[in-house]
């Protein structure tokens with residue numbers, strides 16, 4: 204790293220910049236290294252331990268060794284350590300945000316927002332761990348008593364994406380640790396530094412050796428396979444594409460692992476004639492362009508009713524033109540680079556395909572340079588376009604025209620995905636009909652922002668299994684055990 208020019212040169216606490224993996228009691232350099240680059244400049248930031256099968260097995264063994272003592276502590280004790288961890292993340296939010304912007308590219312203010320959002324999962328589950336209640340069931344035999352207790356699953360594994368380098372880890376690790384399960388995390392190859400920095404803070408907070416392990420590598424497939432095939436690992440949590448989720452699920456089948464999968468989406472964003480249009484434009488802006496469109500719950504298809512279509516697209520385009528694209532460290536920038544060249548290539552493919560099938564570019568439409576793409580609005584989109592079927596994962600809003608509620612519900616549900624959906628309407632009857640009729644795990648009604656630690660985040664259909672966050676988020680990390688007491 205060139206310490207004069209690197210965005211990581213000015214950390215308030217430089218010891219948060221870890222480049223070795225965390226396994227058991229210590230940091231592991233590994234025999235190979237891989238480069239982590241800044242997507243804004245393409246320049247190398249640092250190199251990081253590139254681990255493989257053997258080290259993943261070591262990490263699982265370290266977690267297994269830590270299990271009895273960690274599971275044996277009270278939920279209150281574990282909660283106290285997690286609360287300290289949460290506090291340290293908030294205290295070090297500026298440094299964590301710098302690290303995130305350097306490796307992921309999102310604007311610094313958005314990174315800071317993610318640090319606070321990510322930390323909130325640790326805070327939430329520090330408390331929620333104390334409420335893993337059992338049950339007593341009225342017995343049908345007077346000499347017996349039926350009890351239900353919930354116990355930590357065992358060793359858990361998590362494979363996390365680059366788009367939310369902290370929050371997607373804490374949303375998995377928070378409930379696992381609170382329930383008493385040690386974890387092995389494989390962060391995305393593009394963004395290991397945020398993961399390692401929060402792991403360092405976890406150690407400072409008092410997480411014992413082996414309770415949190417971070418196995419870094421450029422690629423995830425080999426490590427994921429070891430996690431899936433391990434008989435020690437009892438639960439795997441993954442956030443990423445449906446394609447990879449399917450492979451992991453198949454690899455987990457022989458060991459009958461519990462799975463939490465947060466997979467691909469194709470979120471519809473519907474604006475009815477009776478909507479508050481300015482509010483709908485604000486919602487579309489937040490939902491579509493957050494993190495440069497690289498969010499699994501980003502609106503992917505905007506459906507606007509005929510009567511308000513022209514006004515809506517004009518208002519949206521005016522706001523989109525005000526998005527400032529640039530290096531996330533520059534003041535005023537509201538959209539950073541895309542994560543890599545593949546991401547840009549997919550966006551370009553979607554725009555070219557849409558235009559070839561009749562879409563009009565109202566604003567944007569092309570790459571500015573390197574990994575920077577213009578915030579884009581496409582009008583007259585139709586169901587034959589790639590962007591109607593696949594997640595674009597970029598700052599492109601294709602706007603489809605529709606006539607009736609029935610038609611738009613059919614179009615919105617015409618996808619194998621079902622993660623998030625959004626709609627704007629001021630008709631209370633419609634709010635219930637459409638809210639209930641949309642086939643997705645989460646629905647934003649008159650809002651484009653739905654994510655927070657207190658709510659159940661997850662999808663239906665091929666968008667995943669299980670829920671993260673909320674009181675439900677800890678359920679995947681505990682086993683239900685029934686105790687039958689006889690001869691009372």
Ligand SMILES: O=CCCC(=O)O
Nearest residue numbers: 366367498499500654
């Ligand atoms: O990209 C996935 C999740 C983002 C969020 O928590 O809203």
